[in-house]
Amino acid sequence: MIRSCSLRRPPSLSASFSPCSGWSKWRMGTKDAAALLAMLCSLLLLSLSCGCLAAESEGAQTALLEVDTSWKAARKIPQTLFGLFFEEINHAGAGGLWAELVSNRGFEAGGPYTPSNIDPWSIIGDESSIYVKTERASCFSRNIIALRMEVLCAKCPAGGVGIYNPGFWGMNIEEGKSYNLVMYIRSLESVELTASLTCSDGLQNIAAAVIVDTNVSDWRKIEMQLLAKGTCRTSRLELTTSKRGVIWIDQVSLIPSETYKGHGFRKELIHMLMDLKPRFLRFPGGTFVEGKLLRNAFRWRETIGPWEERPGHYGDVWNYWTDDGLGYYELLQLAEDLGAEPIWVFNAGISRNDQVDTTALAPFVKDVLDSLEFARGSAKSTWGSVRAAMGHPEQFPLKYVAVGNEDCDNTKPFYQGHYLKFYNAIREAYPDIQIISNCDGSSEPLDHPVDLYDFHIYTNANDLFLKKDKFSRTSRTGPKVFVSEYAVTDEGDAGKGSLLASLAEAAFLIGLEVISSTWHVMLHSS
Template sequence: MGPRPSREAYRLPSAGWEDLTYPPIAPTIDKAKSSYLIRRTSILIVNATSNLPARRIPDLFLGVFLEEINHGVSGGLWAELVSNRGFEAGNATSNIHPWSIIGDNSSIYVSTDLTSCFERNKVALQMQVLCGDTKPCPSSGVGISNPGFWGMNIEKEKKYEIIFHAKALAISNLEISFTGAGDVKLASTSVTVGKTTNWTQFVNTLEAKETYHNASLQITTTTKGVYWLDQVSAMPVETHKGHGFRNELFQMVAELKPKFLRFPGGTFVEGIKLSNAVKWKDTVGPWEERPGHLNDIWKYWTDDGFGYFEGLQLAEDLDALPIWVFNAGISLKEQVNSSDLSPYVQDALDGIEFARGSSSSKWGSVRAAMGHPKPFDLRYVAIGNEDCERKNYPGMPAFVSEYAVRKKDAGMGSLLAAVAEAAFLIGLEKNSDIVEMVCYAPLFLNINDKRWIPDAIVFDSYQHYGTPSYWVQKFFTESSGAVFLPTTLKTDSPNSLIASAINLKGSKDNNNYIRIKVVNFGITPQNLKISINGLISSVKQLGSTKTVLTSSNLMDENSFLEPMKVVPRQSSLENAAAEMNVILPPYSVTSVDLLT
């Protein structure tokens, strides 16, 4: 896109023209004092002639890529509140992190053993409560506490389902509670654990009395005895369709209207060691039976509550086609010999049967038992992460399975990065006869685990926002399956302007629109004269709009304090016509939607 200006030039001129109809991004400049702003004129000719052969953009052009990175799934999209719910983290029987002990050494002793009733998760937690007989326990009890993923978001009048398994040497009571600052109980209940060597499952629904965004889950008692606990889960009752997806994060993804979902990775699929690669069979079936594994590439444990089944369910809920990425016998540091690949091949075939097979098939029956007797619409798989078979299959269409501007130009997600990505996407749109699919990555970032930045959606326990890179994708949500219109751009700024045009049916009103997208990557405003040839019907002013993404500084970002600082601004287009002028602000993405 040509040389980039120095950072001293990053402060952009403010808007101050009558035809900039979106909300001004800075105080208006006195036009008499703005003569230094050179308004260049470029011409965009759009050929909408109906007798030309139509070139449709592929139906699956824009999708999303979900990877377990940045705690984007565990502690993010997947609404489980408890971190390390089975005390299995790191495959070390003494590793209960991030659980902590409530009480001193004279009151309670906590350890782990291998007495769990779950065959693939043998670790259980043992609490020896030493107080409560001759030495009274503290009135608030002793026990264990889990902070979740940097705090649990507990909201007033919301309900939460608590499931755990327990046994004890004597009949006694346990109190289960969400606690806030100063150990204030936000919600609590008491359960009686019988004297038994058999494990019992306890299911309780708690309704919060207050809101606290950094709560913890506590299991406490004031009764002396020996207790065992395992597989402790806490989930909001309200998740998307009851499928376990955090509502507001799901909605952010849904609003991108993705046509496909690539999952679950990424190098997450491979691992640094093959022993830590994703093994899909360990991620299906009852959640208590899933052993979890060390996400060694991104340095944290995952319980695999979001597994293969949940990925397929997420794609279905998004009305997107799943693209399942499976391990091909390769990790970052290890590789299986070709002669030893047969188990990997069979594992992939079994995975396909799990998704597509009838409910009477071996693996299809496992899916059916999980509540989905109907096969999932799995049509595509990816053999390994970002591997290629061009030598054996030349001429394949391209799948741009990961793109983003990174490092110093991107920060945590800057306007500069977003405008550059928009130009890139327009280029892919113009070459969509070769490029069939594209997705941004990474999709999610928990602000407490910045392994990879920038990302499309940033969140913590209770708030979220889209980066400018997220909002840029919304300019392309209608591109999949649209008709590409040939364009000719006449400009003396070829290194800073790029444009494309499509013919589409509006998803909200089913009306016909011509959408013209233009990126101005220059430091000065541009006057763009648009000329549309071959229109059968005239352009309607009522219903035509202009949408602009820009800001007052190239490095502007969104944040929890200013989540809407850099977002598209839509306005009516009073001069909408087949021949019209549009002002393109510096460093901006502009979409002109003409109702025809």
Template sequence: MAFFIKASFSILLLVLFSFAFHVIADDNPTPSLVVNAQFGRKIPETFFGIFFEEINHAGAGGLWAELVDNAGFEAGGSQIPSNIFPWSIIGDESTIRVTTERSSPFPRNKIAARLDIMKNSLVGVGLSNPGFWGMNVQKGKKYKVTFYARSPKPVDLKIAFVGANGKELASANIRLHLPNWKKIQLVLKAKASDFNSSLQITTTKQGTLWLDQISALPLDTHKGHGFRKDLFQMVADLKPRFLRFPGGCYVEGDWLRNAFRWKDTIGPREKRPGHFNDVWGYWTDDGFGYLEFLQLAEDLKTLPVWVFNNGISHHDQVNTSNIGPFVQEALDGIEFARGPVTSKWGKLRAKYGHPKPFDLRYVAIGNEDCGKDNYLGNYLKFYNAIKHHYPDIKMITNCDATESPLDMPADFYDYHKYTSSHDIFSLHDKFDYQNRTGAKAFVSEYAVWKDDARNGTLLSALGEAGFLMGLEKNSDLVEMVSYAPLFVNANDKRWTPDAIVFDSHRSYGIPSYWLQQLFTTSSGATYLDSKLEAPSTLIATAIRWEDQETKKSYLRIKVVNFHDNSTRFNITINGLDDDVDFSGATKTLLTSGSVWDENSFDKPRKIVPVQSPLDDPSTEMLVTLPANSVTAFDLPLCFRSLLLSSATTSPGRAAALLSAFDSTAAPSDQSLFLLWLRLTFLHRIRTDSQRATSSV
């Protein structure tokens, strides 16, 4: 009897344990994503882009390949004598005296350097410029050196690139007798390399020499347009659909007298006055000006988004009653970009080498100025004037419609977010419940920063991944997205982190940069309907995208696992053939051993996306997501699968595919023929509906 009671009790415990186990298991089901490949909507073509600001020497000493810092000796100010930093004097007080004078031939750049050479010498004396923390001179490469000089008596000059160890890398000797200012230009070919070299101009002859507007540019910049090749390529690899420029706070200035003004940044370099970038604390010669920004956008095959000053800085502003000249400046800037060569400013653009208008479709009226006393009044003046002259241009307000309804007309509203990794991850649903009518959202600046970010951690990228997937999901409202800042010179970290880190000769992307590459396929893709059942630390999305080079189509599923443990993940794809062939499917993984890991010059690819074949791809998959990771699964779509997945989301595209399948007749395959009829019918209905709507 005792044995029977014990046995019965054991069985009861086993049953209860089994029941409890199933309850626990049911409470913690395997996370899953169910994708409907036949239903979705188009993501805007402009979805993912870049934002360039002159910060951290991003342009001067960075993307803009000019090697000389303070080319016109203007950085020390207009009062004389002035500081000529970073120029240094070669020689001592017994051999040379250097000062500044207001004797330049250029009215807007009056400062020039005067060199009084006390006596003849065997060793040359003069000036040396280290560039932006060292000039990268490479063996076999050519460099164009340009400067203006004046010398009442004949003088012998040596122009040379000199390495950090004093070794001469390239040089030329010239003899001058120039009673009046004259432009000197020569090309030096390097016979050795040094990434920490300097440019030296020296003489051994007694006399007086004036120098001004000294420039040194590599001849092998991108397309000869002045952009440093390696940095340009890193930007191009992001495949941006727009370029927002030139700021940021750089547009505003701490004071209006130091704001970016486009008219001061066009024309011959020596005639540009340059200005003190008082927000970020350094002088810029403005060699990288308005025309160069437009050229950069064109070279990247992307759309420019021009941000202009609206009469407001951080500390002063123009009253609305006096804003007229600023409005005219903006109108002139638009005409310079896209006006015909018969217009005043279009003619000037052509004179400077670009007769073809640029494709300027977007402008932003100020930066982060919403709520300031004169912003609304000034904004309306700009908006009405631009809308009158250029009704097709889309305008962007600084005011954030997610905080309160807009009290101004706008095509887009600006949204900026800098915060912690967990906070930005939690904002994946920020736009889920926002108003869908009126202005669209432009998330023009986002990033994880401060403690979580350091110099660019995996932790930052994980948080941003969740946020970006949320923006992708809400791309019916959020039409444009860009990270900030884009660049940092490692010698001048005014703001961290930044997507691309560089010095005179090296560069690397932080994890956030590589994360962005996983979203380059989103612009113009189709966002597919899906249902996610998962804990709050896991977010997933699905898109259908086309490789622009191969014209092959893929179904991409992106998943971020923001958790210290790995997890299994169920993926179900509906709406495709059961026998679909996923040969060539891949998975791309972004992760590392610690969330605090960073890339560096020593280990530039410590954290990068790693692609590998996807094991056993199918419409029903159970995969493992590593801890703290972002994974992208790419499944190639065969012709029939592409037709099926396009049938509802894009019947016109699907019908066109079928026409290409047999250009002389409808498809002979019965199932394809029936699908062709259905798609053609759907496309005709949609086309007729669009025509009816447009006629109304």
């Protein structure tokens, strides 16, 4: 049953104000009242749902919600209150925000040993006409795997044989748009290779270009544009030939010619993020930073420089491969594009299942200092020059770093010792940087120096309702709190998203807004 409910506008609201849809026209001093209005909408939904439930059992009732919007009741909310958290999870980057269309573009996802799995690449033709395998034959020393494709047929079937890549659940190819194709090839003979975009059934050809080259005995970079003659949301990239022989293929990239400012981000998704007006961006995780094992942790050095030379890595926490085209540099660039403060979460020498002893931490400390020089160093510095060579001679305004992620607990006894090593080194080299600890300072004072402490909570709706006043009892003179992850995740309450979960999260958020004079930093993680 669907019931309609209405809300009488309180006399203190201007006639041009609509509680949920007109918030952008209503301002509190010089601040947008978005947060307050989100609260009003949540309270309105709660009031209406309660009113409608009561009407079912006791007859029609009237629910009246009075809101004091006078300036005396207004509270100034810090500009830094709301921001975003980016983590490579559920293909948020690879296959999402990052515009690369080819999955496993360097054939590295199957591991360093050959022959290896080449998923999601597949062959076109049967085993009597084509044979493919991976070999350690690439010209790139940091990602040595390449694909060897041997065409066996003297008279190949119409259209030829070859390989295809479906991207991430199909490539969304749109009519009239062009796509930049880059690949590296080598052959002992001349090459006749067709690159085409087809619908997933392989029947509708949307774009095609032919590569004819007689000088490919050494690895050669091929670049071309494919112009789409049609639209198909489940397209795939095909590389086919009818010429007998062997071709080695590596580092195949397909990306729309138009990305946001040419920075490699999908324009439509960036605009959605910009509409949120985030004041900070926390990256790149999350547990993605840690890994289940340290060997699979995020290593910033391996995510910078030319994309072809990035080795990529297996994100063992979320169980998929990423080629790290969206790396440390690109995430700093993303923060800049969004007008947001970057918050760099680095690995603290700890993963989910292993950790280094504090006495062996020196390489990790140096790694972090180098990452800060990459972001903030002059264009003439060792790592600042690498950043400049990538196209950004100006320094990135990196002022916040987090030492690890969820590492302060009894299962990780080295964290506090690690933290002090990082803290002292960063404070000496960059005294203005604000350092965030993983240890919870909301219940008792911390025993180590800290500018902010990171607070995460994933729980049920009832518990989050009860936590709305948690920080009202926190000292206003101690370290500030960075509430970087919170959500109702209990399956019975949240499911795939529910009003109850939303209201509980909103109530928790309201409690933090009320005391935001302590500069509580917020974001929603689900």
